[in-house]
Amino acid sequence: MTYYILRRLIQTVGLLFLLSMILFALVNLSPGGPLAGQGQSRHVQPEKVELLKRQFGLDQPLPVQYAIWLIGNDWMKVDVDGDGVKESNGTRQGILRGDFGFSFRTRKPVLEEIGERLPNTIYLMSITMLTAILLAIPIGILSAVRQYSKFDITVTTFSFAGQAIPEFWLGLILILVFYAWLKNPFTGEALMPSGGITTLGLQGFNLGDRIWHLALPVLTGALGWISWYSRFMRSSMLEVIHKDYLRTARAKGLPRWMVLYKHGLSNALIPLITLLALDLPYIFSGAIFVEYLFAWPGMGRLYYQAAEQRDYPVLMTVLIIGATVIIFSNLLADILYAYLDPRVRYE
Secondary structure, three states, X not given: OHHHHHHHHHHHHHHHHHHHHHHHHHHHHOOOOOOOOHHHOOOOOHHHHHHHHHHHOOOOOHHHHHHHXXXXXXXXXXXXXXXXXXXXXXXXXXXXXXXXXXXXXXXXXXXXXXXXXXXXXXXXXHHHHHHHHHHHHHHHHHHHHOOOOHHHHHHHHHHHHHHHOOHHHHHHHHHHHHHHHOEOOOOOOEOOOOOOOOOOOOOOOOHHHHHHHHHHHHHHHHHHHHHHHXXXXXXXXXXXXXXXXXXXXXXXXXXXXXXXXXXXXXXXXXXXXXXXXXXXXXXXHOOHHHHHHOOOOOHHHHHHHHHHOOOHHHHHHHHHHHHXXXXXXXXXXXXXXXXXXXXXXXX
16 A cells, blocks of 8 residues: 555656646736736736736747746846836745745735635535535435435425526525615514625624534535435445345344344445545635635635636646645545545556
8 A cells, every 4th residue: 555655645746747748838828917008908918918917927929927936037047227127027946945925916925815815715615515425425325225205306396406506596586685685573674694704793603603604605515415425325325225235234233233233234334434535635725616606715615716808827726726626635645545445456
C-alpha cells in the first residue's frame, strides 16, 4: 500500500502540471478579458488600457504568461518606464513558491481572497454533506430491507424528484415561500432569512441565528445528495443482503441489526465511497448556485465573480485547488476501499 500511495503521488505531480497548462490556456483564450470594454469607455484612454495590460502582464505571449504564473518572473528583465510604472506585473515568485499573484478585481493577494472565503464554504458544505450522509444511509438501508414496501416506493418517488429538481430552481422556490410569502405571526417579518451567514448587526456568536441562516442553503444543497446517496445505498445494500456470508451470519443466530450493520454495511458502503470522493471537492470549492442565491460569501460565489469579470489569477487558483482536491479525494477513496474490504489490495 505504501508503494502504491507513493506511486500515485508521483503521478499526481505530472497530472497537475498537465492540467495547469490546459486550464491556463482555456482560461486565457476564452472570449473577453479583464480589460474587455475598457477601450470603448469615454473615461479610459486606449493608452491607459495598454498600460494596464503591461501592469497585469497581459501583453506577454501566452507561454511567457504561463511561465511567470508557474515559476515567477525572476528570470525576466523587469523594466521601469519613465512614469515609474513597471511594464510587467511586478516581481512574482510563481505558484511553485507559493505566490499566486494578485486579484485583477480587488488587487488583493489571491491567497488572502481565498482565505476569507474558504472557512465559510467549509462551514456550509461540511454541514450540508454531513446532513445528506446521515439521512441518506439509513433511508437507503431501510428501502433495501423493506423492498417494494410503501416506504420504499415513497422514497423512490421522492428520490427521482430530488434528482430532477435543479438547485437554482429549488433555492428560488424556497426563498419565495419562506421569505416572501410566509411571515412570522408574532413579528410580521419574513419567516426565514433569504441569505447571509448571520443577521446584520448581531453582536457575538448566536447558535440559533446561525442555524436559522443555514436552514435554506443546507436544504437546497443536501436534497440532491440525499436522493443520489440513498438510491446508491439501496442498490448496493440489495446486492449485499443476499450474499452467502450474510446468510451464514444469520444462520449462526446473530441479531439482524448486527448482520446488517456489521457485516453488510461495510461492504455496501464501497460504491458510495466513490460518490463521496467525487463530491468531497465541493467542501472546498463550494456550490455556485447555492452560494450565489443565498448571498453566501464562499468559494463558489468567489469563483462566479472571478469568471464573470475574467479575474485570471483567482480563476486559476480555484481551479488548481479543485483539481488537487479531486485527485487526492480519489486516492483517499482507494485507501478506504482497502480498509473496508480486506480483499482489495494494491501492489
